[in-house]
Amino acid sequence: MxxxxxxxxxxxxxxxxxxxxxxxxxxxxxxxxxxxxxxxxPAATVSLDxxxxxxxxxxxxxxxxxxxGVAAVGGALPAHWLxxxxxxxxxxxxxxxxxxxxxxxxxxxxQAAARSGAKLIDVRHSDQAxxxxxxxxxxxxxxxxxxxxxxxxxxxxxxxxxxxLQARGAPATFRATGQTGVMIxxxxxxxxxxxxxxxxxxxxxxxxxxxxxxxxxxxxxxxLFHPAYAGVTLGLLHGSQPDALVLCHDPARxxxxxxxxxxxxxxxxxxxxxxxxxxxxxxxVRCVGVSINSSSLSDAQWTDYAQTLRAQLGLPVVxxxxxxxxxxxxxxxxx
Amino acid sequence: MxxxxxxxxxxxxxxxxxxxxxxxxxxxxxxxxxxxxxxxxPAATVSLDxxxxxxxxxxxxxxxxxxxGVAAVGGALPAHWLxxxxxxxxxxxxxxxxxxxxxxxxxxxxQAAARSGAKLIDVRHSDQAxxxxxxxxxxxxxxxxxxxxxxxxxxxxxxxxxxxLQARGAPATFRATGQTGVMIxxxxxxxxxxxxxxxxxxxxxxxxxxxxxxxxxxxxxxxLFHPAYAGVTLGLLHGSQPDALVLCHDPARxxxxxxxxxxxxxxxxxxxxxxxxxxxxxxxVRCVGVSINSSSLSDAQWTDYAQTLRAQLGLPVVxxxxxxxxxxxxxxxxx
Numbered sequence: 017m018x019x020x021x022x023x024x025x026x027x028x029x030x031x032x033x034x035x036x037x038x039x040x041x042x043x044x045x046x047x048x049x050x051x052x053x054x055x056x057x058p059a060a061t062v063s064l065d066x067x068x069x070x071x072x073x074x075x076x077x078x079x080x081x082x083x084x085g086v087a088a089v090g091g092a093l094p095a096h097w098l099x100x101x102x103x104x105x106x107x108x109x110x111x112x113x114x115x116x117x118x119x120x121x122x123x124x125x126x127q128a129a130a131r132s133g134a135k136l137i138d139v140r141h142s143d144q145a146x147x148x149x150x151x152x153x154x155x156x157x158x159x160x161x162x163x164x165x166x167x168x169x170x171x172x173x174x175x176x177x178x179x180x181l182q183a184r185g186a187p188a189t190f191r192a193t194g195q196t197g198v199m200i201x202x203x204x205x206x207x208x209x210x211x212x213x214x215x216x217x218x219x220x221x222x223x224x225x226x227x228x229x230x231x232x233x234x235x236x237x238x239x240l241f242h243p244a245y246a247g248v249t250l251g252l253l254h255g256s257q258p259d260a261l262v263l264c265h266d267p268a269r270x271x272x273x274x275x276x277x278x279x280x281x282x283x284x285x286x287x288x289x290x291x292x293x294x295x296x297x298x299x300x301v302r303c304v305g306v307s308i309n310s311s312s313l314s315d316a317q318w319t320d321y322a323q324t325l326r327a328q329l330g331l332p333v334v335x336x337x338x339x340x341x342x343x344x345x346x347x348x349x350x351x
Numbered sequence: 352m353x354x355x356x357x358x359x360x361x362x363x364x365x366x367x368x369x370x371x372x373x374x375x376x377x378x379x380x381x382x383x384x385x386x387x388x389x390x391x392x393p394a395a396t397v398s399l400d401x402x403x404x405x406x407x408x409x410x411x412x413x414x415x416x417x418x419x420g421v422a423a424v425g426g427a428l429p430a431h432w433l434x435x436x437x438x439x440x441x442x443x444x445x446x447x448x449x450x451x452x453x454x455x456x457x458x459x460x461x462q463a464a465a466r467s468g469a470k471l472i473d474v475r476h477s478d479q480a481x482x483x484x485x486x487x488x489x490x491x492x493x494x495x496x497x498x499x500x501x502x503x504x505x506x507x508x509x510x511x512x513x514x515x516l517q518a519r520g521a522p523a524t525f526r527a528t529g530q531t532g533v534m535i536x537x538x539x540x541x542x543x544x545x546x547x548x549x550x551x552x553x554x555x556x557x558x559x560x561x562x563x564x565x566x567x568x569x570x571x572x573x574x575l576f577h578p579a580y581a582g583v584t585l586g587l588l589h590g591s592q593p594d595a596l597v598l599c600h601d602p603a604r605x606x607x608x609x610x611x612x613x614x615x616x617x618x619x620x621x622x623x624x625x626x627x628x629x630x631x632x633x634x635x636v637r638c639v640g641v642s643i644n645s646s647s648l649s650d651a652q653w654t655d656y657a658q659t660l661r662a663q664l665g666l667p668v669v670x671x672x673x674x675x676x677x678x679x680x681x682x683x684x685x686x
Contacts (some may be wrong), residue, residue, distance in 0.1 A: 063686070148579040148580070149578050149579035150578070150579070150610075151579065151612065160663040166625075207547070208546070208548035209548065210546070211543070211544055212543055212546065212582060213580065213583060215362025215547045215583075216578060216581070243484050243486030243551060243589055243631060243632050244483040244486065244548075244552060245548065245551070246551070246586065246628075247547060247551060247585045247587075247589070248548060248550075248581060248582060250585045251547065251582025251583075254578055254582070296581065297578050303523070303679065
């Protein structure tokens, strides 16, 4: 399980495309209270509109980590970023990275970390050994976001649910299973990086026993209908033993992204398959509603679509970006 | 993918319990033609009844590897075994081990391997990077053994099917997905040791395009009904894209081994769930029969049991140890 030291300084390198800084924007938006400021090289043209703070100053003011908040081309850090990151390590900040290439492959970073005792943390990887799953029922309540495909709002929905539960006075914790989620939460595990034998076990550790009315809101991964990643999805589902599922869907997608021969399933079929699979570790699991990424629909289309789907499925249908997730929270608190 | 050098010399350490030498007996029985002999320390009391050949002599006679065919207590090799293994490396043999502790954690073995250029191969681990699954249909035919639980005959059934297909003149290759299977085949991947994101991709690589009437007989792992390992099973199923499934079952088991709160499913339910899941990557998948581990039944009980099950399921029911797998081969060749 990764444990990150907050608050963060967000590092943007010399980014010139906003879309390359998706991670930094996500952190600014989802854990603003944990972000001290931003730092970048002179050539950068994108800003988060946060205070500029140097690594040394950030460390002095109590920051815990500098987070690489920008995608590096090819997954490796460019050499000219390294002096800034070494300075951050020398000042005592940990480096948090979600790049493919591990921080430990850069000798100058390893040396700087050794000098100061700061840590190099690759949230895309998982070096921890987890036990196998036990199937033991745990106390507390759990909701897992599941999807008809990858990358259509499972993290976003889980974060929105967590905030909305807390706003209604319900104790709730976001449980991160992907790299950006781990950065936002400051803890968690990149579940798809775990050795396959231990995925369910890692998911069990991620949401341990809790108070009876506490909700763990677990970020889902992949999809049961995905030809590459369904195994990850199933292991996470079994280890999470959710009481409630929220199905996430994007009506603009006809086929699994990148897999044009694999159609997105009918939503009722998807719900039935997730509930059937989830019953293995929690016989009381049920789907409490659907979260739609409706960005492809006009307001009028969205109203129509949501109404039709609500009637079809007999479940609340929300878009977190269009009206929020209150209907899902109500359904959760009634369960 | 592991690639092992045959023929093998089987090393028994100082084993005194036959059950600890399960791996060695399995190799002797399943790939006798690849086993040159056995070697052990003076304190050993168990023998495979094979010619005793020293590592140096084995190397001279063309052996490729010495295989640790005995379970070491705690998963680590005892210090007093190391001189024999170093001698084997010095003679040019690779060491093949299925222990938890990696061979590379023993400095004297690393040094000896460096001296001779021989390899240290841990078949329980997987250090190869695999791509994600593609879902692309491959040529050739595939059968996967699946189960109602772990450890009830999926490897044994796959090996028996391979031999029986070959005996009927059908081109067939056993595809190993577990450590003992990899040793027997001399190639394969411990699929449960692969990073979860790449399980389906590894399974795709394990059974590449082949001639139209060639059968890959793929060793199954885990069970869809297993609270710890179902994700591995599902990824292997999707990547294997089998045309045919054989369900393996042990009628003596009422619950998943080690999970007393998890009942073994009804066999028709199990078949339906496997076929439903398998359709994601091969819409024509079907279950061609059932392979029973009937060791708990008397001859009369077995006859009754098999007859009842055949009538219930409308499928061939065999025990590879009691009458062989001919009925399954016939079903495969008719498909």
